[in-house]
Amino acid sequence: MRYALIVDDEVLIRRKVSEILQLYGFEHFLEAENGQQAVELAVQHQPLLVVMDVTMPVMDGLTAAEKISSSAPAPLVLLTGNADRQTIETACRSGVLSYVVKPFSAEQLCAAVDLAVHQFMALSDLRERVRKLEDTLETRKQVEKAKGLLMLQGLSEAEAYRKLQKLAMSKRKTLREIAEAVLLMAD
Known part of the structure; x- marks a missing residue:
């Protein structure tokens, strides 16, 4: 099954992302409201894509992204209102492959997903080689x-x-x- 993991502490954002990803071709969604839940779901279900907010309770998205990248690798797209240099640099080190600033459109998210999936496939191929x-x-x-x-x-x-x-x-x-x-x- 084509699972996508959507992680945001706001229900409306999760709903918007799932509607966009349905148009993109994803059929099943896992949802989490904090980074700790995201890590647990990613390890358990091995989603094909993770779209995650940065600022969340329990565990922030950057920490969760790093843990997911090491234990359940998947294309990671970060959703955030923070476009500062520090966040971007930390995101890169955490395994995030694409970045979308809130508020976002369906086109922006789809472009970010395309980029993340392409980068992930290229990295996976290089790792295998x-x-x-x-x-x-x-x-x-x-x-x-x-x-x-x-x-x-x-x-x-x-x-x-x-x-x-x-x-x-x-x-x-x-x-x-x-x-x-x-x-x-x-x-």
């Missing part, structure tokens, strides 16, 4: 270490690598798993 590159680098390190151990036993570099490859194929394991096993046996 970094994760894959880190995994590839770690695999390479393990394979190089295992080759080094095999070379100490008199094999050439090519022979050591081919031996690791053959073991991986015969055992139906990844090259990294075989390299790690070779390293464990050497310890």
Whole structure:
């Protein structure tokens, strides 16, 4: 289901945002009136979008945004009457991807949502690519270490690598798993 989490201590603002997001294509809405509720709902339901006010009771929107970004990542749009530099800088550090100043129109909110979703997808793609590159680098390190151990036993570099490859194929394991096993046996 396409959940959007709307967080504002004013019921009328939450209603306005949900009406706009319905036109945008969201079907189901979660609502919270403070940052603490927002964090709990985000962790529990993993919404596709979070639209949140800055100034709220219990926990402010910036603190909630930071917690949501770390535990239940989603595109975050901030609603606020504060357009000061400090708030914007804090919002950026908190994982907010777009910003709308109250009072806002449907067009402004939709533009902010488009921007947040686009930025979130780009960041998610980059994070995944970094994760894959880190995994590839770690695999390479393990394979190089295992080759080094095999070379100490008199094999050439090519022979050591081919031996690791053959073991991986015969055992139906990844090259990294075989390299790690070779390293464990050497310890």
